[in-house]
Amino acid sequence: MNPRQDSAGPGAELDDAALLRYSRHILLDEIGIExxxxxxxxxxxxxxxxxxxxPAALYLAASGVGQITLVDDDEVDLTNLQRQIMHGTASVGRPKVESGRAALLALNPGVAVRALRERAAGARLAQLVAGADVVLDCCDNFATRHAVNRACVAGRVPLVSGAAIRFDGQLAVFDPRQPGSPCYCCLFPEGAGFKDAACASMGVFAPLVGVVGAMQAAEALKLLLGVGRPLAGRLLLLxxxxxxxxxxxxxxxxxxAVCGSAT
Incomplete structure (x- = not known):
């Protein structure tokens, strides 16, 4: 799938520095300069x-995704540093999106990063989804997951969903552009009794979020490039x-209730 025609990431033309930076991508027949x-x-x-x-945002930035929007209303806490690799000790107390934006730009100043310290919902969330070519759900609660799913189905924007707790991870792609593709609600219906499991009470193996987050980035990149077989219609459990x-x-x-009547 190609990004929408009105997309305008910075530096879409590859100068000599960009050709060198992304040379290992360009060497791949499935990617190349185009x-x-x-x-x-x-x-x-x-x-x-x-x-x-x-990890998802870091790999998107390293790969040269032109515009990355981070949405989170939380601040960096000392307990986050065991696994949230976008943040360091000096970032404790800072908004996660500001700390994340600094980390992404330090990694690749050639991308644009929007840092939105908010819990997007309703019309605001719909607006953000409508302005994206792909959405990565990296949150930690069912209410937000379902809200993001509804916005993606309504806006026909592909969604890459990940989750991790204790030693267990899961990954799925929901692509409302594809006929017959399920949505997140098909898998986890609202009101079905699923309960949030917080890292603060359950714990989480540090590298697990790195594995799942990196795979979310990989699926997002595949969708943006139109290469390979997306994970749509499958749930991976680790x-x-x-x-x-x-x-x-x-x-x-x-x-x-979300996509059953969609065409």
């Missing part, structure tokens, strides 16, 4: 600048204790 220019013109929305959002992946097919629910 694909790298596509990334530079792309817009990614990252909901959550914590454990999953950190048991990090045994380092075993399980892939489960996910079908669209015709009775889904």
């Amino acid at each position: 694909g790298q220019q596509r990334l530079l013109a792309a817009r990614a929305l990252v909901i959550g600048a914590g454990g999953l959002g950190s 048991d990090a204790r045994a380092m075993e992946w399980t892939s489960i097919g996910v079908a669209r629910d015709p009775a889904c």
